[in-house]
Amino acid sequence: MKNRTRITAAALAGGLLALAAPVAAQAHVSATATSDAAGSYTVVTFSVPHGCEGSPTQVVTIDIPESIPSVTPSINPLWSVEKVMVPLDEPLEAAEGAEPVTERIGQIVYTSTTGGLEDGFRDAFELSLRLPDGEAGDTVEFPVTQTCDEGTAVWEGEDAPLVTLAASTGDAHGGSHSDAEETTAETAGTESEAVASTTQPDVLARVLGALGILIGAGGITAAILTRRTARTTAGQ
Helix, strand or coil, X not given: CHHHHHHHHHHHXXXXXXXXXXXXXXXXXXXXXXXXXXXXXXXXEEEECCCECCECEEEEEEECCXXXXXXXXXXXXXXXXXEEEEEEEEEECCCCCCCCEEEEEEEEEEEECCCCXXXXXXXXXXXXXXXXXXXXCCEEECCEEEEECCCEEEECHHHCCEEECECCCCCCCCCCHHXXXXXXXXXXXXXXXXXXXXXXXXXXHHHHHHHHHHHHHHHHHHHHHHHHHHHHHHHC
16 A cells, blocks of 8 residues: 555656646747748747746846847837947948948847736747858857846746757748749749630630621521522412
């Protein structure tokens, strides 16, 4: 009996841990991207699902890695947004006639304008940017700091929201030129076939219709002549 009781307790404990693991994973601040191809433009959405141990979130700070020199934050009507600039280790060359770029956006800071995000509710923050070049499987980390009424939650290291790069498509917008050209050619070919298949029956129908009209007209003419001949014969 004691062994059975121990086995049952262990099974229950294991089941509770299995159920708790997904909940803990979902509690992290996460990042999802509309495109994960290396070198492509994308919109990364950061989801904040809770506060700091029950305390409402007042500020969300997203760190931008050095491999991303420019980012455009989306407006969230419940939050103010600020770009925090940081100096570059080495200036970047600008367009001809322009000054070299000496700073980049190091952080995007969202501050609540409605009294904070209550614990147990989620909100999302979107950043438009271009992913860095790299190999498939490389990761781009965006450490996030939640500042709450009481306490702070820092999501960095293994807990940092990240985007895992996929292989480059050869196009910054997420598709390759060859694929686009092939698709265009296939579409044009399909449209040509459709026009041809539609045109041939249409011409045939017109020819048959014209023949029908001629045959009908000939029949009517023959009938009229037959009646006239019959009347002439009867009159004689």
